[in-house]
Amino acid sequence: MSLGGLSHTSACLQATYGDPLFVRLLLIEDDEGLVLALRDALAKHGFVGEPATTLADARQLLAVSHYAAVIIDLGLPDGDGLTLIRELRASKQPIPIIAATARDSIGDRVLGLDSGADDYIVKPFAVEELASRLHAVLRRQGHYQGSRLECGNVALDTKSGDLFVGGRHVALSARE
Numbered sequence: 001m002s003l004g005g006l007s008h009t010s011a012c013l014q015a016t017y018g019d020p021l022f023v024r025l026l027l028i029e030d031d032e033g034l035v036l037a038l039r040d041a042l043a044k045h046g047f048v049g050e051p052a053t054t055l056a057d058a059r060q061l062l063a064v065s066h067y068a069a070v071i072i073d074l075g076l077p078d079g080d081g082l083t084l085i086r087e088l089r090a091s092k093q094p095i096p097i098i099a100a101t102a103r104d105s106i107g108d109r110v111l112g113l114d115s116g117a118d119d120y121i122v123k124p125f126a127v128e129e130l131a132s133r134l135h136a137v138l139r140r141q142g143h144y145q146g147s148r149l150e151c152g153n154v155a156l157d158t159k160s161g162d163l164f165v166g167g168r169h170v171a172l173s174a175r176e
Contacts, residue, residue, distance in 0.1 A: 023138065024065075025049045028058045028072040028081065029100070038071075038127070045131035054078045062088075069096040069134055074103055074112065082115045089116035096137035100130065 025042065027049040029035035039049035050065070052058040055078050058070075070088075074081035085097055099117040101108075112120045118137045121130055149156045155164045163170040 023047050023068045023134075025134070026052060026058060026061055026065075026067040026070045028052045028055075028070065028076070028084070030054065030073060030076050038130075041127040042131060042134075045127070045134075047131070047134065055081070055084055058084060059087075067095060068138060069098065071098045071100050071130070071134075072117075074099055074101040074108075082112065085112075085116045094141065096134075096141050098130070098133055098137060100125065 023046060025047050027035050027038055027042075029038065029051065030053050032051075032053060035049075035051040035053065039051060042049050049071075050061060050067070052061055053076075055076050058072070061067075062070075072081040072084060081099065081101070085099070088095060088097065096118045097116065098119045098121060099112040100121050100123060101112070102123045103109075103112070104122045109120050109122075118140070119133050121133060153166045156162070157164075161172065163172055
């Protein structure tokens with residue numbers, strides 16, 4: 001994104017947060033309708049979700065891309081999501097992981113957390129709660145310091161989309 005002379009600033013934000021406006025997530029969910037709805041709903045909270053519908057797809061995406069966090073369903077067509085969580089932890093990848101699943105027993109929750117998930121949310125859930133849990137795990141990991149990103153004299157409120165340069169509000173189009 002370039003706003004006149006602001007290309008250096010957006011590069012600074014990009015280098016710090018991965019994307020000038022949003023935090024990138026890997027959404028691992030086999031229900032295509034649900035994963036697309038979740039992607040769209042999380043975008044309203046400052047996240048960009050890339051969908052993967054199988055463990056194989058998720059492994060491939062994780063090998064070639066960087067994500068700030070992973071949201072993973074445990075019941076996938078080609079295996080248990082816990083397997084991928086354990087693999088990521090065994091490889092010492094510090095990526096925050098939230099298990100989002102219909103498995104709702106205490107034993108399932110304990111197993112999910114003990115397997116390496118940073119958080120565990122049971123379906124159905126409110127997107128607002130998931131977004132808050134994402135913010136929390138990202139804060140704990142040091143990847144995200146709140147809804148305001150700053151670099152030099154430029155500040156962006158990721159919740160409202162308001163941009164400020166030198167303390168003055170900059171009007172942006174919906175696409176910007």
